[in-house]
Amino acid sequence: xxxxxxxxxxxxxxxxxxxxxxxxxxxxxxxxxxxxxxxxxxxxxxxxxxxxxxxxxxxxxxxxxxxxxxxxxxxxxxxxxxxxxxxxxxxxxxxxxxxxxxxxxxxxxxxxxxxxxxxxxxxxxxxxxxxxxxxxxxxxxxxxxxxxxxxxxxxxxxxxxxxxxxxxxxxxxxxxxxxxxxxxxxxxxxxxxxxxxxxxxxxxxxxxxxxxxxxxxxxxxxxxxxxxxxxxxxxxxxxxxxxxxxxxxxxxxxxxxxxxxxxxxxxxxxxxxxxxxxxxxxxxxxxxxxxxxxxxxxxxxxxxxxxxxxxxxxxxxxxxxxxxxxxxxxxxxxxxxxxxxxxxxxxxxxxxxxxxxxxxxxxxxxxxxxxxxxxxxxxxxxxxxxxxxxxxxxxxxxxxxxxxxxxxxxxxxxxxxxxxxxxxxxxxxxxxxxxxxxxxxxxxxxxxxxxxxxxxxxxxxxxxxxxxxxxxxxxxxxxxxxxxxxxxxxxxxxxxxxxxxxxxxxxxxxxxxxxxxxxxxxxxxxxxxxxxxxxxxxxxxxxxxxxxxxxxxxxxxxxxxxxxxxxxxxxxxxxxxxxxxxxxxxxx
Amino acid sequence: xxxxxxxxxxxxxxxxxxxxxxxxxxxxxxxxxxxxxxxxxxxxxxxxxxxxxxxxxxxxxxxxxxxxxxxxxxxxxxxxxxxxxxxxxxxxxxxxxxxxxxxxxxxxxxxxxxxxxxxxxxxxxxxxxxxxxxxxxxxxxxxxxxxxxxxxxxxxxxxxxxxxxxxxxxxxxxxxxxxxxxxxxxxxxxxxxxxxxxxxxxxxxxxxxxxxxxxxxxxxxxxxxxxxxxxxxxxxxxxxxxxxxxxxxxxxxxxxxxxxxxxxxxxxxxxxxxxxxxxxxxxxxxxxxxxxxxxxxxxxxxxxxxxxxxxxxxxxxxxxxxxxxxxxxxxxxxxxx
Ligand code: HEM
Numbered sequence: 034x035x036x037x038x039x040x041x042x043x044x045x046x047x048x049x050x051x052x053x054x055x056x057x058x059x060x061x062x063x064x065x066x067x068x069x070x071x072x073x074x075x076x077x078x079x080x081x082x083x084x085x086x087x088x089x090x091x092x093x094x095x096x097x098x099x100x101x102x103x104x105x106x107x108x109x110x111x112x113x114x115x116x117x118x119x120x121x122x123x124x125x126x127x128x129x130x131x132x133x134x135x136x137x138x139x140x141x142x143x144x145x146x147x148x149x150x151x152x153x154x155x156x157x158x159x160x161x162x163x164x165x166x167x168x169x170x171x172x173x174x175x176x177x178x179x180x181x182x183x184x185x186x187x188x189x190x191x192x193x194x195x196x197x198x199x200x201x202x203x204x205x206x207x208x209x210x211x212x213x214x215x216x217x218x219x220x221x222x223x224x225x226x227x228x229x230x231x232x233x234x235x236x237x238x239x240x241x242x243x244x245x246x247x248x249x250x251x252x253x254x255x256x257x258x259x260x261x262x263x264x265x266x267x268x269x270x271x272x273x274x275x276x277x278x279x280x281x282x283x284x285x286x287x288x289x290x291x292x293x294x295x296x297x298x299x300x301x302x303x304x305x306x307x308x309x310x311x312x313x314x315x316x317x318x319x320x321x322x323x324x325x326x327x328x329x330x331x332x333x334x335x336x337x338x339x340x341x342x343x344x345x346x347x348x349x350x351x352x353x354x355x356x357x358x359x360x361x362x363x364x365x366x367x368x369x370x371x372x373x374x375x376x377x378x379x380x381x382x383x384x385x386x387x388x389x390x391x392x393x394x395x396x397x398x399x400x401x402x403x404x405x406x407x408x409x410x411x412x413x414x415x416x417x418x419x420x421x422x423x424x425x426x427x428x429x430x431x432x433x434x435x436x437x438x439x440x441x442x443x444x445x446x447x448x449x450x451x452x453x454x455x456x457x458x459x460x461x462x463x464x465x466x467x468x469x470x471x472x473x474x475x476x477x478x479x480x481x482x483x484x485x486x487x488x489x490x491x492x493x494x495x496x497x498x499x500x501x502x503x504x505x506x507x508x509x510x511x512x513x514x515x516x517x518x519x520x521x522x523x524x525x526x527x528x529x530x531x532x533x534x535x536x537x538x539x540x541x542x543x544x545x546x547x548x549x550x551x552x553x554x555x556x557x558x559x560x561x562x563x564x565x566x567x568x569x570x571x572x573x574x575x576x577x578x579x580x581x582x583x584x585x586x587x588x589x590x591x592x593x594x595x596x597x598x599x600x601x602x603x604x605x606x607x608x609x610x611x612x613x614x615x616x617x618x619x620x621x
Numbered sequence: 622x623x624x625x626x627x628x629x630x631x632x633x634x635x636x637x638x639x640x641x642x643x644x645x646x647x648x649x650x651x652x653x654x655x656x657x658x659x660x661x662x663x664x665x666x667x668x669x670x671x672x673x674x675x676x677x678x679x680x681x682x683x684x685x686x687x688x689x690x691x692x693x694x695x696x697x698x699x700x701x702x703x704x705x706x707x708x709x710x711x712x713x714x715x716x717x718x719x720x721x722x723x724x725x726x727x728x729x730x731x732x733x734x735x736x737x738x739x740x741x742x743x744x745x746x747x748x749x750x751x752x753x754x755x756x757x758x759x760x761x762x763x764x765x766x767x768x769x770x771x772x773x774x775x776x777x778x779x780x781x782x783x784x785x786x787x788x789x790x791x792x793x794x795x796x797x798x799x800x801x802x803x804x805x806x807x808x809x810x811x812x813x814x815x816x817x818x819x820x821x822x823x824x825x826x827x828x829x830x831x832x833x834x835x836x837x838x839x840x841x842x843x844x845x846x847x848x849x850x851x852x853x854x855x856x857x858x859x860x861x862x863x864x865x866x867x868x869x870x871x872x873x874x875x876x877x878x879x880x881x882x883x884x885x886x887x888x889x890x891x892x893x894x895x896x897x898x899x900x901x902x903x904x905x906x907x908x909x910x911x912x913x914x915x916x917x918x919x920x921x922x923x924x925x926x927x928x929x930x931x932x933x934x935x936x937x938x939x940x941x942x943x944x945x946x947x948x949x950x951x952x953x954x955x956x957x958x
Pocket of ligand 1: 099100101104167170171173263267550553554910911
């Protein structure tokens with residue numbers, strides 16, 4: 034019978050299953066039921082060191098790995114190992130911060146880098162911990178699932194010989210016959226649903242024994258779902274890990290900056306940056322295109338939250354691969370989904386329309402230049418690189434700030450005081466020399482290396498600052514030409530497009546894990562036994578004695594209520610003296 | 622007076638009521654001990670045993686101590702004085718909780734949105750949940766011994782909240798304008814409130830256990846009040862049930878956060894400091910659940926997981942917001958560290 038205990042991971046402490054063996058063996062008669070620590074079954078007790086060869090060593094290693102103690106250690110290790118990633122800068126989040134750290138701490142930084150501390154979550158040691166944990170989990174859960182599948186066909190454990198020491202007991206006397214009592218209690222425990230009984234119930238009879246006459250017994254067990262939930266939970270974790278990994282392999286993501294009235298197509302070449310997983314195929318890019326019709330923003334103007342962002346909305350027109358078009362909006366928190374790809378509004382700013390004419394009057398540069406916001410007032414920084422169009426002239430570089438609502442102080446310095454374009458102003462410094470535009474080397478469009486360039490200066494020798502307002506044309510110093518700012522200041526949005534085919538699976542497994550967890554933690558696992566027989570009262574009438582006992586897995590606040598409810602189902606007790614109905618609770 | 626100021630005033634009123642409750646609970650705890658000591662003396666007579674067994678067993682729902690004197694419902698001699706203290710404690714706790722609720726509602730009215738979007742509001746609502754959990758548990762059974770500690774923590778939180786974390790009531794930035802703010806953050810706060818109560822329970826379990834097993838420093842008379850508590854085993858069971866609920870809520874918090882992050886930040890998981898620490902907390906409580914069922918790790922050792930786990934919950938809430946610069950820096954407090 035003790036084989037029915039089923040599979041348990043090494044080292045698990047489970048009063049319930051141990052209680053079962055305890056009460057089924059007739060040792061239960063002296064009341065050891067529910068007492069923990071009895072070592073029964075093949076899988077309990079300390080593992081013995083094998084003295085035999087590599088096979089034995091392997092088996093021993095496996096048993097260790099799938100033991101509860103090792104799972105516990107690995108979980109603790111996992112918690113500890115995750116911490117450094119929140120303390121040290123991580124490459125995939127903030128590569129610049131990692132470089133800065135390496136610069137500040139050359140020796141320590143190099144060692145940390147070698148040990149993977151700047152890529153904690155993809156480091157060998159972090160991966161080793163969670164992979165071992167999952168190996169352990171599979172090794173522990175698969176046999177458990179098999180054991181549970183067998184257990185699902187089991188009957189409730191036999192009624193123990195004595196009820197005395199059970200954590201919850203009750204007794205009464207009634208006028209109904211033992212047979213009626215057994216049937217009534219059985220019906221109550223089964224519950225109203227035929228197909229989905231609350232308890233699995235067996236009724237039986239016993240020969241006279243231990244000074245009792247022949248009895249009727251009811252043995253009932255509920256809570257098989259608990260183990261089911263536990264298994265679903267653990268298996269869902271495995272599913273979650275696998276689907277996250279698949280997503281890593283199949284995903285792609287690209288960023289593009291789009292100004293009002295312009296668009297982009299979903300193709301690798303159209304993105305400013307593009308990144309993809311190892312199993313990605315360009316054919317999985319759905320060939321749609323999109324135009325930014327307009328972008329609007331709202332900011333608080335009350336004093337408490339002055340200039341805090343309140344809303345960003347991009348109005349776009351999507352052209353489907355088939356040719357159909359439709360208008361959509363993208364907001365923060367509300368990505369646009371096109372063909373399974375999600376398009377996020379990741380940033381926004383101003384892209385002033387700038388035209389530069391050289392000394393000869395030729396248009397050397399014309400176009401929208403995205404300026405990157407640097408503070409909450411949208412003080413935005415940008416660079417214009419002007420090539421040498423007319424022969425013999427220098428290349429010109431303009432660096433400067435775009436101020437949406439500019440205030441110019443008495444000393445000539447300017448700053449922005451509100452993020453909306455209420456009084457736009459462009460403040461530019463002018464450099465000339467060889468910008469390296471002819472070398473064909475790709476350059477960062479947002480940076481200008483001024484080391485080898487000559488700055489234009491004013492009379493005092495300070496770097497000259499040009500102030501340009503929308504619609505104005507201003508002379509560049511040193512006769513370099515003119516710069517014109519367009520009347521309208523177009524806005525731009527930074528879009529982030531992401532496609533991850535595993536999302537649905539990740540969500541599904543997460544919810545399965547959550548459900549399994551809740552079921553396994555909140556399903557009570559209880560056994561209730563009833564024994565009932567005929568007795569003769571002091572006054573000579575024949576009555577029926579009923580005794581009930583309950584056992585729960587672990588600590589269960591509702592066990593006594595469960596026994597009490599079964600007691601209440603006993604028929605014919607209404608006229609029984611109150612003192613006869615007793616319920617008691619004892620420790621262990 | 623502005624609504625926002627009224628809300629702060631109500632927080633102070635609540636903290637005051639709770640301080641009175643704290644004092645009354647402390648008195649109750651002291652009286653409980655006297656009762657226990659006298660009951661212990663009386664327990665040598667069979668009548669007292671019978672009386673005690675009837676009451677003690679029901680206290681913590683069936684698994685309470687067999688030792689009659691250990692249960693809170695011992696037949697107490699100075700019962701009227703004790704009951705008066707306990708009565709004052711419970712009614713001032715209800716009052717403080719109601720005032721806090723009013724403060725939270727007014728805060729929401731003043732800001733024109735759900736009132737749990739920054740650290741200050743989080744502190745208020747988390748304290749409120751802890752109080753409600755305590756009060757609701759007490760409707761079902763007598764767990765007043767938790768009162769002094771739960772109330773003590775919430776008063777501390779409220780005072781810290783108003784003095785350190787306070788920010789003016791206002792709207793929120795676009796990334797936070799989402800029903801997930803209500804769900805994800807609401808569930809996180811609820812879990813935190815429950816973790817607070819289970820933490821208190823586990824600490825009491827450890828203290829009581831140390832005193833029982835002869836830890837020298839806890840033998841001093843100053844710790845006699847520990848004898849008035851339920852057995853470590855009962856406390857363990859109570860803590861587990863609370864942790865189980867909070868753990869499921871925490872799991873949901875993480876899943877909800879990931880769903881939200883997927884919409885707001887374009888990825889469901891990115892090891893942002895807040896995500897890292899939420900994960901760490903989750904793993905610690907998962908380890909706790911495993912420890913409980915692992916031979917040799919249950920009881921005291923499992924309780925230590927709760928202590929460590931709760932320390933991480935607090936750190937996740939304070940340290941991570943203030944020290945690390947992640948996407949989650951919505952505390953509303955400017956930091957220069
Ligand atoms: C990714 C790693 C793991 C996580 C996050 C995890 C999480 C959990 C959680 C939250 C529970 C609570 C549910 C309950 O008590 O019913 C649980 C229970 C359990 N886990 Fe795990 N687990 C992991 C790995 C393992 C491994 C490796 C084993 C086997 C060695 C294992 C065996 C068990 C068992 C047997 C239970 C049920 C305990 C009981 O009888 O109450 N788990 N696990």
